[in-house]
Amino acid sequence: VMLRINELSQSGAQPDPGQIEALVATLPAGRILLWLLLMLAAFAALTLAMFVMPPQVMFQRIGGWHALRRSLRSSLRNLPAMLVFFVLAFIAIFAIYFAVMILAVIVGLVAGQTVAMAVAQLLLMAVLMPVFAGAVYAAWKQMLGPAGAVPPPAAGGHVLEA
Template sequence: MSTINKVPASAGAEWLLGGFALLRRAPVALGTLAILWGLGSTVLMALAGATGLTVLLYAAQFLLILAGPLFFGAMIWAAREVDQGRPAQPAHLLQPIRDGHGPALLATLLPQVIASFALGLLLLAMIGPDQLKHLGEVWVQMQTVAAEGGQPDPSLVKDLPAGRLLLWLLLVAITFVVIKWMTFIAAPQILFTGTDAIGAMRNSLRACLHNWTAMLVFYLLAGIAIFAITFGSLLLMAILQLITGPVIAVLLWQLVLLAVLTPVLAGAMYTAWRQMMTTAGSAAPSTAPATTHIEV
């Protein structure tokens, strides 16, 4: 039994600040975990690309997609370790698997898979196969013109069903938000309370809906922070290009971004979980002075 806590809109800012605070307490340890993941992913893709086999490249990408929830779950676990005064260690990257939570974390990918198929079929039903083929051709032509530095011809899109495409894009946006809210605090529930994947995603969606103002504040501030960090790090990449060359500079830039943004977002989700969810039999977190409770 869990309780969903009502938090103020300002809690969204607290979640982000909580993520930064956890990173500040253990920047090297948390950053190292993210860098190890980034290096492992880069090596895997490089090895797959070196074979020259497209099927292996797709297989490597598929493995990384599957490993994504496991890695992020490990980062959330490490964030809790830091929060409770214990060190984050590279061994924590395998913690979700050791604890047997791997299948439940992987199950959080199901809404994305189902939504992708459903939206694809919906697009086909809304505009038809002929228009879908025409849309693909227009997209390729526009990319080709853009790559050559030209301006796309407006006549390319005049025959497209703009109204139905806009409606489909609106449905895509709504679905994207729903999926993000279903998984926002699902991983901490799975890792720390043993909740099954379906129950965790249901609780996460209900918590986010109940605290939608805090979610809006969080996404707004997180977007600004990500933009600022990314823009600022471009200056670092420009300096690195002069020293190491463009290829190494881009790799180092990506690793630095990963080492900063991943722990911050994992820490923010952990903080949000502590505030929005109270497990039965435990005291409500001091960081979440709940005013309203909804039993789920």
């Protein structure tokens, strides 16, 4: 299909919409959508599997494959919380990106586009990397961290501790 469309475009003639429709109709849309769905599922599984894997390998000295399995299992057990995290992370990234781009436009007017893009990239990485590294660390501590590392909160008492 792609070769035929390239031939039509290189011939110099205006392609007929009917020809294009006939070529597109021969595409296996069902199989393409199935592959797209499979890739989406694989991406989601890999994202969940690698979410708290690095802290396990770094702090608990667990092997990579075992850490992947534990991370996937704990992420699936905490799927509602993970979905909330990813939605909030998307909103936060969008808001931070918007603010940084406004700043980049101002810097671009003053110092040029190259400097503006360098400042924007530096600010994005300086803000997003520590925030999300801390979020992954906090998630690891809550889901898979060492037992007894954080004492449980007092149950129902009105006691303030200092």
